[in-house]
Amino acid sequence: MSMKTFKAWRWLPRKKTLLSDAGPHGAHGFRMRQLAFMGFVCIAMMFIVYRTTNYQYQQTEIDAKRHPFDSIENSRTLELNRLPQGIIQARSDLELKPLWSRTRDKVDDSTNHNLLAIAAGIKQKHNVDSIAQKFLAENFTIMLFHYDGNMNSWWDLDWSNKAIHIVAHNQTKWWFAKRFLHPDIVSIYDYIFLWDEDLGVRHFHPGRYLKIVKAERFDISQPALDSNSTEIHHRITIRKKTKMYHRRIYDSRGFTKCTSSSMGPPCTGWVEGMAPVFSRSAWRCAWHLIQNDLVHGWGLDMKLGYCAQGDRTKRVGIIDSEYVVHQGIQTLGGASAKKVLNKDGSLKKRSGVDHRAWIRRQSTWELEVFKERWEKAVKEDTSWIDPYSRNSWFNIFARTRKIRGKRRW
Numbered sequence: 001m002s003m004k005t006f007k008a009w010r011w012l013p014r015k016k017t018l019l020s021d022a023g024p025h026g027a028h029g030f031r032m033r034q035l036a037f038m039g040f041v042c043i044a045m046m047f048i049v050y051r052t053t054n055y056q057y058q059q060t061e062i063d064a065k066r067h068p069f070d071s072i073e074n075s076r077t078l079e080l081n082r083l084p085q086g087i088i089q090a091r092s093d094l095e096l097k098p099l100w101s102r103t104r105d106k107v108d109d110s111t112n113h114n115l116l117a118i119a120a121g122i123k124q125k126h127n128v129d130s131i132a133q134k135f136l137a138e139n140f141t142i143m144l145f146h147y148d149g150n151m152n153s154w155w156d157l158d159w160s161n162k163a164i165h166i167v168a169h170n171q172t173k174w175w176f177a178k179r180f181l182h183p184d185i186v187s188i189y190d191y192i193f194l195w196d197e198d199l200g201v202r203h204f205h206p207g208r209y210l211k212i213v214k215a216e217r218f219d220i221s222q223p224a225l226d227s228n229s230t231e232i233h234h235r236i237t238i239r240k241k242t243k244m245y246h247r248r249i250y251d252s253r254g255f256t257k258c259t260s261s262s263m264g265p266p267c268t269g270w271v272e273g274m275a276p277v278f279s280r281s282a283w284r285c286a287w288h289l290i291q292n293d294l295v296h297g298w299g300l301d302m303k304l305g306y307c308a309q310g311d312r313t314k315r316v317g318i319i320d321s322e323y324v325v326h327q328g329i330q331t332l333g334g335a336s337a338k339k340v341l342n343k344d345g346s347l348k349k350r351s352g353v354d355h356r357a358w359i360r361r362q363s364t365w366e367l368e369v370f371k372e373r374w375e376k377a378v379k380e381d382t383s384w385i386d387p388y389s390r391n392s393w394f395n396i397f398a399r400t401r402k403i404r405g406k407r408r409w
């Protein structure tokens, strides 16, 4: 467009000069001034266009550096160029499709879809069965990650053929989740429950749970742990008997003081790895946060709050009225949550001999690696601002608001 304007401008004066030879002198001077003015405007416009384009180009370059995955996506789209646009389906789901059904029932967008994924071993079959029964009654899609390879003994359960079974020997919940719950695959599900197998659900109802989660707009949540659970690592997850949900704890004792101005774990904005529940968008983020090679997921829970699609002190919560009993059975699939010592906030040290000491060593090593990677990423991404750093604007704003306003929790 700017080129056209430019040409027109070059072309105009000559034409005008030819014409104006015949014209009266005064009008000629006026035209000349008018033309000069128009020329000036055009040059100014071209300069602006040039600057904008240049700026956009630089921005694109910066963006490409910041989001390498976008450029991967772009190159993928290039690969797809040979297909007509309308045939391309970039997403999928985990719904079973009947082969013989005449009316090809499409996935019904009007109803809600939710997914329960559990890493399960045969020893916990009975418990997993009772969990699955509750979720099936709420039309959840069930997915089992069989980490002990023992799958055939599950077929006698009447819901088993409605579930998706994935078998891989000696793999952890996070390993499975990274590989089989890609956000594009699970994008029809409003909520994703990524649970350990050893949770007692007698006092838990998935429908009521989701009602609270939706009403409070929790992107990441977990059911509270009954106080008689054998494994409780952090006070924030303990059930508050008089509440429906909570977002934070207050605690003046201990290494970390938890006050109303605490901005993060272990006081607020945090769930543990054994029973997290993600909204669709939080899961998209969490999936990217899970490191492909760090299969034990240690340290991940500390950063999950960053995946809340808003302030983690508001969008992350523990549901008290629908709670579970954590039986703390040491299994491979659930290795995620088997964290022991955590200076700030741990209640118990593990007692007794643990023949899985090497797994623990591995997990501890992974935790260190994860921390290092996070710090390196923060250092290298100069345009990233930690929304929860003490000095960020976001935080100052939140603090002033808190001083002014009443506490809602």
Ligand SMILES: *[C@@H]1O[C@H](CO)[C@@H](O)[C@H](O)[C@H]1NC(C)=O
Pocket: 137, 138, 139, 207
């Ligand atoms: C589950 O699905 C059935 C059949 O579509 C429906 O009748 C029922 O209301 C659904 N239940 C819940 C709790 O959504």
Ligand SMILES: *[C@@H]1O[C@H](CO)[C@@H](O)[C@H](O)[C@H]1NC(C)=O
Pocket: 169, 170
């Ligand atoms: C899985 O681990 C168990 C115990 O740690 C071991 O006995 C078994 O051989 C492993 N299975 C595979 C397929 O590696």
Ligand SMILES: *[C@@H]1O[C@H](CO)[C@@H](O)[C@H](O)[C@H]1NC(C)=O
Pocket: 200, 226, 228, 229, 325
């Ligand atoms: C304690 O845990 C058991 C399951 O381990 C459960 O049946 C029982 O109801 C719990 N007790 C209380 C007081 O919640």
